Amino acid sequence: MHDVRELLKLGAEAERKLARRRYTLDLPGLREAHRRRSDSLATLERLRAELKKSGAGRRAGAEGPTEAERERARSLRERVQAAEADVRTVEAALREQLLRIPNLPLDEIPDGHSEKDAVEVRRGGPPIRKDVEPRHHAEIGTDLGILDTEGASRLSGARFAVLKGPGARLERALVSFLLDLHTQRNGYTEYSVPHLVTRDTMTGTGQLPKFEEDLFATSAGDRELFLIPTAEVPLTNLVARDPADEAALPLALTAATPCYRAEAGSYGRDTRGILRLHQFEKVELVRVCTPERARAELEVLVGHATDCLEELGLSYRVVVLPAGDTGFSARMTYDIEVWLPGSDAYREVSSCSDCGDFQARRAGIRYRDAAGRRRPAATLNGSALPVGRTVAALLEQGLQPDGSVRLPECLVPYTGFRWILPGGGTALTTRG
Structure with a gap:
């Protein structure tokens, strides 16, 4: 605000x-x-x-x-x-x-109103492979026997997914790997947070009042609660009303949670597979700093998000979003896009945003400066990473000519296998 x-x-x-x-x-x-x-x-x-x-x-004793x-x-x-x-x-x-007034975009970001106006900053990861015929992750997952979208549809309707066997194990492994990476290497403190939050909490980070149609709301008696669309919401609000000393900044918080999004207005987009679901797992990063440090901290945050893709050996690129496509609460956003051979396109896998003091003024997030004065802090957030889209990229980029999928070495300690085989089997040893 x-x-x-x-x-x-x-x-x-x-x-x-x-x-x-x-x-x-x-x-x-x-x-x-x-x-x-x-x-x-x-x-x-x-x-x-x-x-x-x-x-x-009036004097004492007066009438x-x-x-x-x-x-x-x-x-x-x-x-x-x-x-x-x-x-x-x-x-x-x-x-x-x-x-209802969005954040003021920084002048350094480009003009434009769609993803076509984003400006590429750099590319990373290994070169894009040319030795395997590209296939869509939904087809790969179904053939491997690890993805069941029809079963999910019977349970909950469209835009849900069931992963089973090695697919479910891969999801769990990714969450553990990402949390370990950010807590052990990048200095984040891990939190376990509520998945249901109040209207005030949603308002604090800018989801309300503007995006109410994109949220899943619940009620029990006279209590109104919302399912979180991202762990950014509880993590950011968690540091409100308890000012930290400037010397303790930046704060770095992370959490793995399910995310729930109604995706109003996006029907017909990415309906195949697991790219745009109503429920998905995600590891979120939140940083809190002084306003003067926010722009530099954004670069730090992007580095932490791309660390994930580098470790996973995935091809990706980083783009800066144009003013008209930058999120409501952000003043600048980098999108990190992973290469999906089955779509012949880069697709967003992380948005890293500098919100300046916009969320802090809404949620009451302050810090004490060296003189003891309370000042609005700056907040930043980014995905690192959404599990479903990362699984999709691992399947498509790890596909082998025989239909198996090779996983990156960093996940083997978490999965217990290196290969997912057609039919849902797994293998640890190198295949010939």
Whole structure:
């Protein structure tokens, strides 16, 4: 969320920045809402001062107030209560306006509004293989006997998947490998977090109010809770209202959780296989730092996400998203895209975002600077990695001419096998 004073101070500059997102900032409406809040607060303070003054100056032992004085005090108390209610109303209206305004994109990111406008930064991993006829992961997984989308559809409908045998073991192995990588090498603290969170929690990271149709909501009695779309939501909110000292920054948090997304508006896209599911596992990274360090920390975060793909031996590229395709809460985002031979395309496997102090102002995330002052922190988040899309890449890039799949060496201690064989078998030794 924005500081309304900063937005109004920027004025036309804020309008220009948000126009790159195709968002029209209503500056006159914002000014009016800010004026109403200022006037309401001034009225409240004046009435409180009058009420306080009405009981001042009485000497000990003096006669009590007259009936007229009592009546005036009653009237003032009622007016103070009415003014307090008015302040709550106008502040809620202003907050509602601010909650719907996206973050200001950094000027360094490109213009544009779709993935076609993303700018490639670099490529990594091994060269793209040319020795095997590409096949889609859904076909590979079905032939191997480890992927059952029809069974999942009978259980839950479209966009769910069941992995079995070596496929399920591979998912579990990936989660353990990724958590070990980030906690042991990259310095993250692992958390186990709730998968159901409140409306306030979702609002703190920017999922609400704008993206409510993309969320799965639940209720039990009078309790409303939402299934998390990413561990970013509980991890980021977890550090709210408990300021860390500047010397302790950056904070680095990670968690593996299921993620639940309604994917409203995306029907017809990636319906085959496990690229776009309503439920999937993901390891998430969150970093909290000073605003001055945020841009540099974004590069650190991207490095940690690409570490995963380097270790897994997967071909990938890094792109910077254009302003119009950058997420609501982010001011800059790098997408890391893994090569999927079966689609003859790079597909996003991680988004690493610098949110500046945008989420911190919404969620109340502060730190204490060297002088002891509380200041809004900066937050960053990134996937490292989503398990389903990583499995898809491992199947497609690890496919062998005989239909088997070779897994990277780093996963063998976690899986207990190096090869997945047609029919669902596995093998540890090198095949001839």
